[in-house]
Amino acid sequence: MQQPNQQKGIFASILHDDRGGKIFLSVLAVVVVLVSTLNLFVPESAALHVSTYTVTLLGKYLSFALLAIALDLVWGYCGILSLGHGAFFALGGYAMGMYLMRQIGDRGVYGNAELPDFMVFLNWSELPWYWYGFDQFWFAILMVVLAPGLLAFIFGWLTFRSRVTGVYLSILTQALTFALLLAFFRNEMGFGGNNGLTDFKDILGFNLQENSTRVSLFIITALALALGYLVSRYIVTSKLGRVVVAIRDAEDRARFIGYRVEYYKLWVFVFSAILAGIAGALYVPQVGIINPGEFSPLNSIELVVWVAVGGRATLYGAVIGAILVNYSKTFLTGALPEVWLFALGGLFILVTLYLPKGIIGLIEQIKKRKSAAQS
Numbered sequence: 328m329q330q331p332n333q334q335k336g337i338f339a340s341i342l343h344d345d346r347g348g349k350i351f352l353s354v355l356a357v358v359v360v361l362v363s364t365l366n367l368f369v370p371e372s373a374a375l376h377v378s379t380y381t382v383t384l385l386g387k388y389l390s391f392a393l394l395a396i397a398l399d400l401v402w403g404y405c406g407i408l409s410l411g412h413g414a415f416f417a418l419g420g421y422a423m424g425m426y427l428m429r430q431i432g433d434r435g436v437y438g439n440a441e442l443p444d445f446m447v448f449l450n451w452s453e454l455p456w457y458w459y460g461f462d463q464f465w466f467a468i469l470m471v472v473l474a475p476g477l478l479a480f481i482f483g484w485l486t487f488r489s490r491v492t493g494v495y496l497s498i499l500t501q502a503l504t505f506a507l508l509l510a511f512f513r514n515e516m517g518f519g520g521n522n523g524l525t526d527f528k529d530i531l532g533f534n535l536q537e538n539s540t541r542v543s544l545f546i547i548t549a550l551a552l553a554l555g556y557l558v559s560r561y562i563v564t565s566k567l568g569r570v571v572v573a574i575r576d577a578e579d580r581a582r583f584i585g586y587r588v589e590y591y592k593l594w595v596f597v598f599s600a601i602l603a604g605i606a607g608a609l610y611v612p613q614v615g616i617i618n619p620g621e622f623s624p625l626n627s628i629e630l631v632v633w634v635a636v637g638g639r640a641t642l643y644g645a646v647i648g649a650i651l652v653n654y655s656k657t658f659l660t661g662a663l664p665e666v667w668l669f670a671l672g673g674l675f676i677l678v679t680l681y682l683p684k685g686i687i688g689l690i691e692q693i694k695k696r697k698s699a700a701q702s
Contacts, residue, residue, distance in 0.1 A: 341561045347687065348560060351643040352553055358385075359549045363542050379538050383613050384657065386545040388650050390610040393552045395633045395649035396559055396642055397602035402631070403640035404563050405595045406575030410627045411500030412603050414507050415475035417621035419604025421511075422474055424524035424617040425458060426467030427535075431528050444526070445519045455517045464531060471608040472601050479600030480593070487589035487596075492578070501624050508622035523618025530612050541613070548609045552646070555602055559642055562598070571595055572640075632671060635678045638685030647686060 342348050362385060365377040394416050401407040433440040437447040441454055460466040482503060486496060514520040533540045562568050574581045574588050582588045611617045620626075629652070637648025652674070659667045682689055 347643045386548045386613045389548045390606045392646040392649045393606040395645035397599045399645035400599045405571045408497045409500045410497045411504035413627035414504035415600040415603035416607040418474045419471045419607030420611040420617040422470040423608040423611045425461040427527040429462040475600040475604035479597045483593040483596040487592045511619040525616040638687030641687045644687035
């Protein structure tokens with residue numbers, strides 16, 4: 328009988344003194360209910376109807392928001408500026424894409440029930456061993472977690488034990504994602520080469536082109552974002568989180584006190600990579616493709632801009648930054664495609680010089696000035 332109260336107490340403790348987080352989760356819940364209802368139950372001819380394209384676009388934004396939370400954990404709270412988090416996102420996406428490719432079966436262009444179309448085109452005679460198991464959803468989900476998590480563990484173990492920090496660590500993370508970009512571009516790797524994985528048909532037996540499936544993916548992505556936020560918030564407010572922040576602010580002092588700094592950094596880095604992988608897995612069935620371009624270092628740099636714009640070390644600020652920047656990208660690449668990269672660079676310079684704490688920092692600064700003026 329005490330279990331519901333205990334759960335309520337857990338959520339209350341996680342969101343204690345987190346007004347921004349409460350607002351974010353409330354707005355997210357309202358948007359999910361409203362968008363889903365207006366898509367499924369309002370006729371297309373009505374003015375209030377929300378198109379399936381919009382639902383898919385919003386679902387993509389929410390998966391990016393989860394990715395931004397993942398980076399905010401390691402950069403905002405742990406002080407690790409990762410320029411390679413796009414690699415973990417892409418690995419999670421490829422794991423889900425491999426499952427979706429296996430579900431096509433003999434409905435592909437070449438009608439081969441075992442081999443994906445690109446393998447038939449390249450004259451592959453049998454399925455590579457590392458594709459085994461991806462016909463099962465549970466195995467794909469396991470790989471969504473394991474692939475980015477294992478890569479982050481190996482990379483973090485080697486770098487953190489060697490006490491690589493600062494700009495050198497950032498360069499290594501960027502080199503990691505660039506190396507994966509080059510590897511996945513090769514046809515002999517067995518991941519679709521330049522074209523990647525696409526032409527997905529269904530997931531768990533549900534047609535990916537159906538409105539109900541699109542809305543379901545949107546809802547699942549929103550739930551994953553909310554859960555990712557709550558878990559991340561729990562981590563940063565726990566003893567572990569306080570130690571991680573201490574490492575960010577004074578790593579040598581934390582090590583001198585007796586903390587095994589490399590273990591704390593490794594734990595947060597691996598968890599962040601897993602979150603990024605889950606975001607990638609949610610992204611792929613909604614956009615319908617995953618290719619080596621997702622490993623591009625530019626994508627990881629854009630991710631840093633999202634978090635910087637929203638505000639580091641806030642979590643919900645990272646969500647705001649991800650949604651605002653990606654909405655701007657959608658608008659500008661459609662209206663003025665040649666302007667977008669200049670706008671992105673200018674935005675990063677503007678935030679660095681005038682908004683070091685992002686939008687959330689600006690709002691807090693305005694509040695402090697108002698309260699000071701009133702007193």
